Amino acid sequence: MFYYVIVTIPMICGVIAFCSTRNHLLLALLSLEFVVLSVFYMMVVLMMMYGYELYFSLIFxxxxxxxxxxxxxxxxxxxxxxxxxxxMSLSVLSW
Incomplete structure (x- = not known):
């Protein structure tokens, strides 16, 4: 049960950072990578708890x-x- 708290707090912080990033694209990408790393950590912890192989984590x-x-x-x-x-300078028409 303690593992879920360890995993959900960084994931929530990453989502909050992604939603509050409105200036730079690099900050948004960094917060998305933080969310991906927390999902990876959650996946590894769950796979090790249930005794599964870790091949899916490599694919992830x-x-x-x-x-x-x-x-x-x-x-x-x-x-x-x-x-x-x-x-703010990003526009779909300029691509």
Whole structure:
């Protein structure tokens, strides 16, 4: 029961940080990665408690790295085209 408290507090903090980030895209990406890491920790703890193999956690890490690389590529494209990473300057029509 103590493990659930350890996992949910960082996840809630990451979601709050993501929802309150309104200026920079990099801060939003960092808070999303924090949520992904807390979900990974929760998955590893649950798999070890129930005695499952940890292969699924490796697959989850691969997909989270791909998600991080995609977010960074969007950040690089935004900085090259707009000159900054402000979310207010982000427009769908400018892509």
């Amino acid at each position: 890490l691969v997909f989270s790295v791909c998600e991080g690389a995609l977010g960074l590529s969007i950040l690089v494209k935004l900085v090259r085209s707009q000159g900054n990473d402000y979310l």
